[in-house]
Amino acid sequence: GMFLGRYAVNPVNGEKIPIWAADYVMIDYGTGAIMAVPAHDHRDFEFARQYDIEIRTVIEPLDPAAASPDEPYIGPGVMVNSGAFDGTPVDVAVGVVTEWLEAQGLGRAAKNFRIRDWLISRQRYWGTPIPIVFCERCGEVPVPEEDLPVVLPDDVDFRPTGEDSPLASATEWVNVACPKCAGAARRETDTMDTFVDSSWYFNRYVDPHNEKLPFDPEVADAWMPADQYTGGIEHAVLHLIYARFFQKVLVDLGMASAPEPFPNLLNQGTITMGGKRMSKSRGNLVDPSEAFERYGADSLRLYMLFSGPPEQDFDWPDEGVRSIGRVAYPWLQRVWRLCEDNRDVVSVGNLNQSPLDEALTRQVHRTIRVVSEDFERFSFNTAIARLHELVNHAYRYRAAGGGHPGVMRELIEALLKLLAPMAPHITEELWHRRGHQDSIHTQKWPVFDPDLASLEQVTMVVQVNGKVRDKLEVPAGITEEEMKVRALSSDKVSAQLQGREPRKVIVKPPKLISLVV
Ligand SMILES: [Zn+2]
Known part of the structure; x- marks a missing residue:
């Protein structure tokens, strides 16, 4: 640093402050001039020590043992050696001193942005032309709005020359009439940084x-x-x-x-191998074409989606492409067999459902609900886990003798639609093999029935004049209003009411509703 032989005056107490030039003060931050506070800033402290400048404590820690003469004190505390501001806590003092300066007409609060000008011109062909024309008489003239956009010429050698912009060689394009005086003029030959376009x-x-x-x-x-x-x-x-x-x-x-x-x-996170970004020269690469040939593109996609939340980095296992063969590929084969083995079951209307059928139907609707929620928050790995569970349920259902055609059909079509965004090829193929003519990717997202998707069912008892008249299975999260609707639409309850409006309805969700007539 260097003392400039000049002084500034502290506007608060009128004291003279020596002005130094120092290389650690950034010229482009604020005005480039700072008020040093050596007792409470590391770099100011080092500088003051080296040049023997006074180090005046202005913040005292609440615990005196926290301060040391060998280093600056950075933490919280109260103002000292600060005249009228003594005793003010530091976090309050910034505002108080600023207000005082404003009231005295000595200064004001300001926001500083750490941003710089952006030079957008590039000596490249591939970029948006800068719509400026240079005229010897008029200087820089903007291309009139009706002549926009300026289009790149297509008869240019666009390889970079290392000097001029490639556009400079497009003589016919460069030479134009000045929009102002119609005299001879030249176009700007630099183009805009592609960040302008993006x-x-x-x-x-x-x-x-x-x-x-x-x-x-x-x-x-x-x-x-x-x-x-x-x-x-x-x-x-x-x-x-x-x-x-x-x-x-x-x-x-x-x-x-x-x-x-x-x-x-x-x-999204980065996919690495051995902790490093994959690259051909390092040889830490999973060759996609090898993955496609051995396991198919869908297996590769599923494997990556299943590896963790998308915002996390993922380090590919050392075994490379073979890791796809452990879970993703066999699971897609399992999906294929499930769909093919149950391809010819056709829905024949509302057959009565056994408890086994009902349990699987609930599983289907629950899966639609949670997978839809998973998609909304980009949680593809948990979505795939839910689909794994659904497929397991389907196999268990078949093993236990289940085979309701409507239930299996609903399950398989929901499974394929939920899986389609993550495994687009195999789901399209399986969809068509079920006889559909249109694409699975243009189908509506499956909708769940909230009752069936509800995690827990409870028995709701309906009383009329103190006597139990019906028992209904309802979702555990049922509302009072919904309980009334269900109770009043029960045949057994209607028979008791005989058209009369209940005088009083007592609702204790979700298990009891009592009507008084
Ligand atoms: Zn001109």
Whole structure:
């Protein structure tokens, strides 16, 4: 550091403060000038010690033993050696001192952003042309709006030369008439950084054929913001910040109304092998084509989805592609056999269901419910675990003599639809083998019956004038209103009421409802 031979005046107490130049103070942070506090900052402390500058304690810890003359004190405490502010706790003092400075007209609170200008021009062919024309007489002239967009020429050697932009060699494209004076002019030959395009492409994607505008704000408003955004954590400091800036500018321009482009973000984890990113040169690679040939693409997908939550990193086992053969591949074969062995059972209407049939039906509806919830929170590994359970139930049901055609049909079709997003090929094949002509991927997502999907059934007793008249199986989470509806629609209860409205209804969910007439 170097003493500049000059002093600043502390506006609070009028004391002179020496001004030093120091290499640890960042020129682009704030104004580039800082007020050092040597007693309470590590770098200021080291600097003051080296240049023999006064180290004045202004914060005293509540426990005096916490302070040491050999190092700065960083923790909480109260102000000392600070005149009128003595005794003020540090966390309060920042606000109090700022208010005092504002009241005296000596300063004000300000927000500092740690952001810098972004140089967007690149010497590349593949980028959006910068719509500026250079005229000898008029200088830099923007291309008029009616001439936008400027389209890249397609007769260019676009390999980088290391010097000029490849566009500089496209003479016919470069030489244009000045939009202002019609004299000889040249186009800007740099193109924009592709980060410019990725900062607003989502608005264009919802209106991709618009030839008049980047996008129609009304169309964009109907779709935006994006419901869900997925990407690697490496985008956190560049793309996602740029995209948010652009969206806010578009809002200011009246072209968009959603202030945030991506309200929901999922950062997916990285798949590694031996703790390192897979790469050909390192040889720590799972060759997808080997996986496809040996086990099929669906097995590979299922294996990866089953390996853990998507936001977690996953280290592929050393055995490589063979690990797919342990669970994912045999399980898909098990699904195949289940579907094929029960292909020809046709639903013949509402056959009476045995308790075994009912139990399996409940399992189907419960599975639809929990797998749907798993999908909503990207919990594909637990969704697959539920489908494993469902398939186990189906095999046990068959082994126990179960074979209700309607029940098996409902189970298999629900299983295939729930599995389809994760194993698209095998489910499509099995769907068609069941006689369907259209694609499984255009089917509606299966719907569960809340009663059947309810985890627990209880017996609800219905009394009329103190006597038990009916017992009904209801879901444990039944509401009072639903209990009344069920009780009043019971034939046995209706027979007792004979059209009379109950004078009084006592409901004790979920097990008792008592009607008084
Ligand atoms: Zn001109």
